[in-house]
Amino acid sequence: MDAFGDLLRGLRAQGSLFGSSTLTPPWSLHFVDGAPLTLCTVLSGGGWVVPERRPPERLDVGETVIVRGPAPFLFVDEVGTRAEPVACGAFCSMPEQGGTRYRLGWHDAGTGGEDTTTLVVGAYPVHGEISRRLLDALPVVLRVGSGGGPDPVWDHLAAEVAADTPGQQVVLDRLLDWMLVCALREYFDRPDGTPPGWYSAGRDPVVGGALRLLHGEPAARWTVASLAGRTGVSRATLAKRFTDLVGEPPLTYLTRWRMTLAADLLTERETMTVAEVARAVGYSDAFAFSAAFKRIRGMSPSAYRRTATTPAPQPAGTFP
Numbered sequence: 001m002d003a004f005g006d007l008l009r010g011l012r013a014q015g016s017l018f019g020s021s022t023l024t025p026p027w028s029l030h031f032v033d034g035a036p037l038t039l040c041t042v043l044s045g046g047g048w049v050v051p052e053r054r055p056p057e058r059l060d061v062g063e064t065v066i067v068r069g070p071a072p073f074l075f076v077d078e079v080g081t082r083a084e085p086v087a088c089g090a091f092c093s094m095p096e097q098g099g100t101r102y103r104l105g106w107h108d109a110g111t112g113g114e115d116t117t118t119l120v121v122g123a124y125p126v127h128g129e130i131s132r133r134l135l136d137a138l139p140v141v142l143r144v145g146s147g148g149g150p151d152p153v154w155d156h157l158a159a160e161v162a163a164d165t166p167g168q169q170v171v172l173d174r175l176l177d178w179m180l181v182c183a184l185r186e187y188f189d190r191p192d193g194t195p196p197g198w199y200s201a202g203r204d205p206v207v208g209g210a211l212r213l214l215h216g217e218p219a220a221r222w223t224v225a226s227l228a229g230r231t232g233v234s235r236a237t238l239a240k241r242f243t244d245l246v247g248e249p250p251l252t253y254l255t256r257w258r259m260t261l262a263a264d265l266l267t268e269r270e271t272m273t274v275a276e277v278a279r280a281v282g283y284s285d286a287f288a289f290s291a292a293f294k295r296i297r298g299m300s301p302s303a304y305r306r307t308a309t310t311p312a313p314q315p316a317g318t319f320p
Contacts (some may be wrong), residue, residue, distance in 0.1 A: 004134075004202060010129050030072060037066060041179065049073060050073060051067060064136070134184075224239055270305070
């Protein structure tokens, strides 16, 4: 498992907010659900993505934008449109307002015409700390031009939206997952991009191999010597090359990754004891694990579990 793939494993589109949204100007959609990642792809027409306290981004046919939450954002026909914003999110309402026509989860041909826009949106919830490391490497708005994505998949997406068939929602979600991965690759691979060290290092024949070993066998009893032996270089060569490309020594990287895995185990598997979590991430001594966890996370494993699993207080007058 490479580092990029490992961080992506917790990201899955969940109920594309619009199987198809055909919009006739003036229109304004206000995304308020606070999804950690939202992917918007324009199948026809165009519009403007307007994040909070960020400059608007024009989106034309075939283009994709990824917006990092949780702040809300607008998708509008024109900046300063006269249309009243329609609140959209996990429970998006379905009124017709100001000429806007759309249906949640299904294709709606609307009134047609050259000025209409068809939009597909996928929201990505993020559970746990693994995928959060990927979010930290992304800008608030990431725009991918029409030439940067997988055209056959984009064409398949457009065809799927146009036909109401059994399993349509599942197919749309998986196609959006594919497009998310391709968009992130295109962003990280740009000549003027600033990808995180773990992404660039993955292509190095030595450090990339070491990263795959650490992610594939995080609980193994790694030393710099054993890691160097598996990658076919000297200890000094591996240590220097890894630190130069990733930004930290290999065992420091391993400790941080183990604590990320442990954080998710503590919150997702409440029946596991701290000692069992310690063994799962490569520590035979629960005390050594707890000390490492507190050094990285700022609190003990038990305190982290209590904090992370305590439900947030409900505002007065609302229901859980």
